[in-house]
Amino acid sequence: MRQVILESPRELQVVDAIDVTPAVGELLVEVKTTAICGTDVHIYDGGTLVDYPRVLGHEVSGVVQDFSDGVTQFNLGDSVAVNPNLICGNCERCILGKENLCESGRLLGREIDGTLREFLVVPQINAFRLPPAVTFISGALIQPLSTVVHAQRLADIRSHESVAVLGQGATGLMHTQLAKLSGASPVIAVGRTPAKLELAESMGADHVVNAADVDPVYETLRLTDGQGADVVIEAIGKPETLRQAIDAVKPGGRVIAFGISPDPLLALDLYRMYMAERTLIFPRAMTRADFHRAVSLVASGKIDLGPMVSADYALEDAAAAFRFAEEDPSKVLRVALHL
């Protein structure tokens, strides 16, 4: 089978690889679509170091082509989305339902080879069947949606709470849609790219704020009667926008640090956090329950992931796809690679 390997930062090659076969309890999945996200781009450009050569990719959908003994929940030809977090299932965190924090957890495309290849072997507990109406690209984007579901679950957003989402990239737009679905009001979408803000509006944002023109903290306060939003979601991944999120949250409110920055946030005013009892939440990945909910949200048509794709490439053109993905992040939502 063909696969794409990262030989060293920025060096991608399409190569032939040995066919894979499923072991007990595993499925053989024919990969249909992989979406490239910021995590992949950081590995591609060397910002995140991995063992080379490495097959990238973790946002994936495909079709079950074979399975081994012990597989009970799937049939040949089933369309599936794959949860790319491989867990042990036996450590205390796994037992307590916090398998996103598994002591020996590994992510496809980072700690082990990922999905930019024709066939993939995964444990059946990592696969989720998709109804026929769900496209392969939406199937691939269920993984990032599941991290959004996880984050908002931790923040426990209730109806009529105000929510501001800083950043309208693919996951920011998912946050905007999901907050709306939770009954949040108003939902304030903050971004810098007019096309993405238009998309946010079409996905239900009550207000859109262009941070290139106005101060997003001032605007969030203005739109919430000077109080700040009950929940502010930072979906950009910069220390300065996390600070804006903290400044824009209501006393007693919650900030979700969703877009994680490798740089530290300096001089956080702890007394100010304490006096207004602000909560800072750092969600990580997702649990199987979150993945299951993400599948339901897409299957029922409540969340639309189709508009999140900015460009489509064939697997052979992976190098061009990565160059496009990092060229101008402000213009790109997700880049999809198809087989």
Ligand SMILES: [Zn+2]
């Ligand atoms: Zn991702």
Ligand SMILES: [Zn+2]
């Ligand atoms: Zn574990």
